[in-house]
Amino acid sequence: MSASAAHGARRGRAARGGGHEEEHVNHERWLISYSDMITVLMALFIVLFAISQVDQDKYVALRDSLAAGFQDTTTSPSVLDGSAGTMDGTSVVPDTSPAAGTAGMVSADNGLGMQGSEPVPQPQPTTTDTATVDPEVLAAAEREAAHLQELQAMIAANLAANGLDGTVRFRIDERGLVLGLVADDVFFAAASAEMTDTARRVLDVAAPSLVGIGEQISVEGHANVIPVSGRYATNWELSADRATQVLRRLVESDGMPGGRIMAIGFGDTRPLVTDSSPEALMQNRRVDLVVLSAAPEQVRALLPALTAKG
Known part of the structure; x- marks a missing residue:
C-alpha cells in the first residue's frame, strides 16, 4: 500500500x-x-x-474552686485556688420557676410608677442540713436571718403598741419575711376587696418599718375555693383586687416607693390549708406581704432552718 x-x-x-x-x-x-x-x-x-477520660479528683477540685470563686469574688484571690467549694449537693434551692395558672398577675401601674413582676411561687419547706454547709454561706445566712427576725420583731412590737397584737401572722421562708394578713373579717369581708378600718391601721403601723428597708415588697392576694359572684367573675379578679388595694394604701398613704412594690393575684391556687373546714376557708382568704430577701439563693435556702431553730 x-x-x-x-x-x-x-x-x-x-x-x-x-x-x-x-x-x-x-x-x-x-x-x-x-x-x-x-x-x-x-x-x-x-x-x-x-x-x-476525666480525672475525678481534678474535676472535683475545679468544681469546688469555681464555686468558691463565684460565691465571693471580693475575697477570693482566684477562682482556681483549690479552696473548698459549696457545690456539694447539700444546699438544694427549691424550684422558683413560675407555676402554671398565673393569669391573675397584676401590673400595678395606675400612674404611680408601680411595676408588675413575674409571680413568685409559694415556697416549700426544706430540710437543709446546716452542719454540712460552707462556713461563709452559713455565716451570710445567719446574718440575713437575724436581719429578718429583727424586722419581724420591730413590726410586731409596733402593732402590739397600737393594740393590734396578733393581727399579722409572721413566717420566714426561702424568699424572705412573710406578713400574713389573714382575712377573717379583720382585713376583708367575704367576696370583697374593701379593706376594713383595722386593715388600714395595720398597714399604717407596719409601713414605716417596711419603707425604711431596701428590699422589694411583693403583695400577694389569695382567695379560698368558694366561687364568687357579682362584681368579680372569678377568684382571680378578687385576689388581684385585694392585693392592689393593699398596694395602693402603702403607696398612696404610707409613703412606700412605687418602684419597690408589686401586686399579684393567685386566686385559690395556693392555699395554706387544703381541707374545706371553716378555719381553712378563713386562712386561705388572705393577703401576704412578702419582704423579698436580696441574699443569694444559697443563703436564702438556709433561712427556714435557721429561723426554725430560733
Whole structure:
C-alpha cells in the first residue's frame, strides 16, 4: 500500500471515531471520599475517647474552686485556688420557676410608677442540713436571718403598741419575711376587696418599718375555693383586687416607693390549708406581704432552718 493510501485510511478511521479516542474512566474514584470519611470518623472517636477520660479528683477540685470563686469574688484571690467549694449537693434551692395558672398577675401601674413582676411561687419547706454547709454561706445566712427576725420583731412590737397584737401572722421562708394578713373579717369581708378600718391601721403601723428597708415588697392576694359572684367573675379578679388595694394604701398613704412594690393575684391556687373546714376557708382568704430577701439563693435556702431553730 502506498503512503498516500495509508494516510487516507488513518483519516477515515479518525473520521469514523469522531477524531478522538475515548478516555479511560476511573471506577475507583469513590475510594478517595470513603477514605476521607473513615479518617474523619477515626479522628472523632479519638477525640470522644480522649474527653471521656476525666480525672475525678481534678474535676472535683475545679468544681469546688469555681464555686468558691463565684460565691465571693471580693475575697477570693482566684477562682482556681483549690479552696473548698459549696457545690456539694447539700444546699438544694427549691424550684422558683413560675407555676402554671398565673393569669391573675397584676401590673400595678395606675400612674404611680408601680411595676408588675413575674409571680413568685409559694415556697416549700426544706430540710437543709446546716452542719454540712460552707462556713461563709452559713455565716451570710445567719446574718440575713437575724436581719429578718429583727424586722419581724420591730413590726410586731409596733402593732402590739397600737393594740393590734396578733393581727399579722409572721413566717420566714426561702424568699424572705412573710406578713400574713389573714382575712377573717379583720382585713376583708367575704367576696370583697374593701379593706376594713383595722386593715388600714395595720398597714399604717407596719409601713414605716417596711419603707425604711431596701428590699422589694411583693403583695400577694389569695382567695379560698368558694366561687364568687357579682362584681368579680372569678377568684382571680378578687385576689388581684385585694392585693392592689393593699398596694395602693402603702403607696398612696404610707409613703412606700412605687418602684419597690408589686401586686399579684393567685386566686385559690395556693392555699395554706387544703381541707374545706371553716378555719381553712378563713386562712386561705388572705393577703401576704412578702419582704423579698436580696441574699443569694444559697443563703436564702438556709433561712427556714435557721429561723426554725430560733
